[in-house]
Amino acid sequence: MPVAPACPILPTAVERERLKKMAYGHKTEYRLRVRAQVVLDAARGRSNAWIARETGLHLDTVRAWRGRFADGGLPAPADRKSSGRPTRFTPVQVAEAKALACQLPAELTARGVTDSVCASTVRRRLREDALKPWQYRSWIFIRDPHFRAKAQRVLDLCARTFEGVPLGEDEYVVSSDEKTSVQARCRCRCHPTLAPGRARAMRVNHEYGRGGALAYLAAYDVHRAKAFGRCGPKTGIVPFMNLVAQAMTQEPYASAKRVFWVVDNGSSRRRMKAIDRLASRFPNAVMVHTPVHASWLNQVEIFFSVIQRKVVQPNDFTDLTQVGDRLRASEDRYSATAQPFQWKFTTFDLDDLLARLDRHTPADRQEESSVALAA
Template sequence: MAYGHKTEYRLRMRAQVVLHAARGRSNAHIARETRLHLDTVRTWRGRFAEHGLSGLSDRERTGRPAMFTALQVAETKALACQLPAETGTPLARWSCPELAREVVARAIARSISASTVRRWLADDALKPWQYQSWIFIRDPDFRAKAGRIMDLYARISDGVPLGRDEYVVCADEKTSVQARCRCHPTLAPGQARAMRINHEYDRGGALAYLAAYDVHRAKVFGRTEATTGIVPFMNLVIQVMSEEPYASAKHVFWIVDNGSSHRGKTAIDRLTSTFPNAVMVHTPVHASWTNQIEIFFSIVQRKVVSPNDFTDLGEIRDRLRAFEDRYNATAQPFQWKFTTSDLDDLLARLDRHTADHPEESSVALAA
């Protein structure tokens, strides 16, 4: 300890005091040798004599007295876990400064800073300023419909593996893709500067983008139409089903949502009468997340449409068509990891939640 390169300076000096004492030197002599105060030498020499090596370590200190009690901390966290509207506060959600202000107003504490509130909330990972939107499952056949789609993604239909001549296609429409011609040219990014796009624009019209995605082959078929509807959707179906290997396939499963252009049994009969080998599979109501085409549409939104700066609708059509070719050249199937087992776990958690909070379930059903 007295001569170690990694020993803390204070421990090194205390060890030297002990070694000098072991050689029979007086406290005054040790103080001169180590350039420490006489009382300091006396303290560490006595501590070593009484406790040995452990006596050379610092004792635990009480530190500054706590300014807030555990009850005050708990009451602040409880307040953060309530909706502001429930407390009569005209806020949509809490922030740390607003919580600090409310704590003082409720006389929970005489004064408190926003940073203190933030530190308390961080201990329990509480973030009342954040929110997520969600929708309650209302489809009575949710398990059957969603389970069938999960099985198709896993290449299973009615408990039987899909054959090599059976395909799964997800389809949907991306409505109202606008052409916004900016009043001033968009500026390219530069050093320490993001791309700049003018806020003002002239409207150049809007179109609908319809796309079909082969889940296992990772191939996209797209087209643009003036609007959505039965005819535009059937044009997409004809575009896909007229090509091989779909034209001669045993089955082509079309996964679609409950939009007006492909809703209900009428849409199923219309598809089957046109293409007998096509099978329409509807997602559960309000469960578009089970349709993999939504993943592709999110890619289109991020990489093609945003920021929206097009001179006319023709430029949108050309870019979407070019992006399809670019995407299909390197596309890999999406790594879909949500299985029927995960679906059962989700429904079990929802059942437990509704059992514990029956009032929420009744409100959701009423809505």
């Protein structure tokens, strides 16, 4: 019998963003994360067989969740609600509890909202509500009128493409940045660190003595997971060019056709002067800048997060020499064992992001951006 065609999935920009938060969120339940990933793969045009093979699910399971989203939209991946035990609080009591969200639970009984209530009940009710007045997030609005063009160039390099042409075997992409103020905190004079034991985590004394700080400059090969790094007392043009020379004098970069250096807009790598300086010293090196306030496009930031979590913390070093030795040893081990990051942010995701920002952009700001883009 002929196989029925897969249900087409065409989520809106809002639905796609919600699905990404479900698929990649650290606090999302596993079953919801898998279902959201199935829907996202289906929206990208993947077949049910391909999705089942990549996720490890049964083909019928993939077909079922794909069909449920096609019929029910965004609420479909969630489990259907069960009856459960009837609530003992009325809707009015729940609403008054949320109105007093920033006060202690005892205030509910003092005002006569309810006879008794525990903190866990109030916490559960507030977690279910969409409004959380005690939480906030800071953000930076995109001001660069050429943001998309600059961001797309970086994303294309991550996908091994530059100006619409696939990169060759002798072309490489290196992401570079600096991590300032890596401190050496000595805790030996207060109390030595206790090694972890059975059912006991490592114990590090809160008090410490400062042993100085250094700057750590690193370059990360995006597609080969190769790391280069060097430590110094400060950052600047000379330390950055020394890092470039450290990488570009080694193979395969020394004889490569082109090596793309993805950098931010720091003082030592800013504007055309930095591009000309790099090209004059290494003709096969091409500097590519990320947009302003878009360091999340630079994959070396992920490498720095690994260094911070697995190398620097808990920051128990006797002096800066020990810090430098630890960083160099971690580079060798990382380059020998690591795999490239699974970069999932594409130009489609970039278009969704810009579309969401356009909805929050005032009309006068959009006119200014249009004039700047035309200029």
